[in-house]
Amino acid sequence: MIPYGRHHIDESDIQAVADLLRDGFLTQGPMVGAFENAVAAYTGSKYAVAVSSATSGLHLAAAVAGAGPARALVTSPITFVASANAALYNGAAPLFVDIDPETVNLDPAKLEKLLAANSNVTAVMPVHYGGLACDMAAIRDIANRYGVSVIEDAAHALGGHYADGGVIGNGAFSDMTVFSFHPVKAIAAGEGGMIITNSEESYRRLLRLRSHGINKLDDPFIHTEDAFADGEANPWYYEMVELGYNYRITDIQSALGLSQFGKLDQFISRRRQLAKRYDAAFSDFANLRPAQPGESRDRSGLHIYVVRIDFKKIGMGRGELMRALKARNIGSQVHYIPVTSQPYYRNLGFRTADYPNAADFYDQALSIPLYVDLSDDEQTMVIEALRELVG
Known part of the structure; x- marks a missing residue:
């Protein structure tokens, strides 16, 4: 049978996972950071946050962009349901803009008409259908004029380029970009996704939301009387500062993804x-x-x-x-x-x-x-x- 899509796995991929299983962490270890750093370097972006799937990435990106009750998120009707569901997960309303029939991507002219008629839109999520980048320069310009965030659904588009030659995900036209590592995508990690951003504030919040809303990096503690004793931080202590999720990717997935990424x-x-x-x-x-x-x-x-x-x-x-x-x-x-x-x-x-x-x-x-x-x-x-x- 010749399927419509299939992943490519070679011995180097198998060896990468086997080596990890013998000697490495299974989750929350250094392989996750190595994978994030590789994708960030490739796209030319500052920060990358690996997550359990592109769907979870879209959910978190929409949350960081302000999607919530009484707000709306705009995307294309020609996409997998996860793009629109990212609005609903956050309590926001999904809205749709028709496609350009030649590219199958969201039509910027129709986007402008929708934004002019809807003042409650917090973000637009253009979908790079089939891997072809939307007209991001036009979309970014329109979004700026209406004060709307831009989240690229680039689940199809890892390794692609914008019309100006820049690598998709470099942040030139959006606040965040989300990639997918589902088996039939450009590279396979079994499951998994990654959110790319140039904003340190967004990066820090994405890290928290990925892991139960618990403080990360050098986030300050709120209850310092519980956090410190004798002038030193209590080594067991952590704080959940907002409602987050268990959207972490594993080191096993990251080892496979990193091996695949090299190809x-x-x-x-x-x-x-x-x-x-x-x-x-x-x-x-x-x-x-x-x-x-x-x-x-x-x-x-x-x-x-x-x-x-x-x-x-x-x-x-x-x-x-x-x-x-x-x-x-x-x-x-x-x-x-x-x-x-x-x-x-x-x-x-x-x-x-x-x-x-x-x-x-x-x-x-x-x-x-x-x-x-x-x-x-x-x-x-x-x-x-x-x-x-x-x-």
């Missing part, structure tokens, strides 16, 4: 080669086209490769096509059912029809195999199967 550029290079080969192959297809522009390949993180298919013209429904591909041992997927179509969000009053570009995209989208170990011969099988089935 990130190699992984992106292979994904880019495969994506460009798909682009060339599909150039003469009448009823199928790449979902994102080919000129974006050199700066995208290329998490997934999505095509848009006119199912009415080919006389075949998406489910039928996916089953036909599966019969040829080819996996496929849909990224994503619009968040606004989910029952929970429908009950909140959202309708995907209010976001026509997102609705149109969902009707046509199909993710096809893209991963580091996909061979040229296997990719040819995918291309020829689509040529046969789609025409």
Whole structure:
């Protein structure tokens, strides 16, 4: 079976985890900091906070950005539900902005209209769909004018670049950026995520929220009469200063993530080669086209490769096509059912029809195999199967 996505694990990754299991901490040890330092250095940011998942990272980032009751957070309807759920976790209202149909990313012009009509927005969370960075210069400019924080959902985008050539996560256009290390992402840590920021204040609060709201670094103690004896800090003492969470990542995950991270550029290079080969192959297809522009390949993180298919013209429904591909041992997927179509969000009053570009995209989208170990011969099988089935 050729799946739509798959992680790449080699002997160096296995050895890194084995070495840790023999000699290292299992959790809350030095490997976590080493992983954070590596990602911060790569992106050119000041601080990194590793967490148990990108979902937990989005939750904490939204909290630090001020999401809460009577406030709202804006994101795209074409994303995994975790992006919008970050608002709800904090008691804030989710709002959605339709996509640009050419990039599948949040449309800055529509964002400005929404912010002009809603004074309670505390943060916007642009999603770098498929690994392609949103128009962050425009989004940052709009957010600044309306006094809104920016949190990049870069779960798809580790290793990618902005339009100006800067590394995604460098903080040039946002207050925080969140990456994912889920197995089908650019690098795998089993599970895990990381929040990147250039703000020391945000960094310190993220550290506390990650670990039960307990004081960290050199946070001052509140009850000094309990904290000190004979002029010295009591070695057992700690204080929970706010309501936090157990969102810590383990040293096991960090050892694997750090080993994988050393191969990130190699992984992106292979994904880019495969994506460009798909682009060339599909150039003469009448009823199928790449979902994102080919000129974006050199700066995208290329998490997934999505095509848009006119199912009415080919006389075949998406489910039928996916089953036909599966019969040829080819996996496929849909990224994503619009968040606004989910029952929970429908009950909140959202309708995907209010976001026509997102609705149109969902009707046509199909993710096809893209991963580091996909061979040229296997990719040819995918291309020829689509040529046969789609025409």
